[in-house]
Amino acid sequence: MKPLYLITTVIVGALLIYGTLDMPRWGDPHSPASTHVSPYYLQHSLVHTATPNVVTAVLADYRGFDTLGETTVIFTAGMACILLLRRRRKG
């Protein structure tokens, strides 16, 4: 079975790399994200949220649901640590 795993990994990897070829270059000023989303946040975040730090405004306000998920991930990690590492009760 080992060669099959290797072939599958190589094929999937090649497909993923092929998929990235169409993506805009890193930091490209003409990519859709840089022409629509970023200028909107930079121009409006102070007016909308009264928060000078754009990163905080995007993280906690515009992308608040994403940050809720991140916090849930961290919470789940803590709960998993308790479940895996707690002292076993006798018996």
Place this chain on the structure above:
Amino acid sequence: MIQKSDDVIVRTVARSLMPFILIYGLYVVMHGHYSPGGGFQGGVILAAGFVLLTVTQGIERTRQHMSQKTACVISSVGLLIYAGIGALCLILGGRYLDYGRLSQLLQVDQPTARSLGILGVEIGVALGVMAVMCIIFFSIFAADETE
């Protein structure tokens, strides 16, 4: 299990640094609106204070301030604050996590309400991250004690 440090200098310096670490952690959380920082970073700094306390004063002394059970409650409360603020916006007639709706409750204009909503959410994140870091640290100790 980590014992109390034998060195009086290490113990004293760590004990006198502890309040400053906590104050700095709170500063990073509260100043997230104006400078790099916020809930995640501030929470980790707060947890670092407790880790320093454990390493120098021993786990028994630290448990008096922050036990495993307390950390569990704080982490749940942190997540509940975040989700609760989202649900509060829902109750006030907005969308989930639409902090602008809090303006009715807080009697301020909409941008200020969103700013305060961000602050509340950051405090929730900071509590959750701090408690989870402590939980992970204490869990590793508890696993070590059984050997």
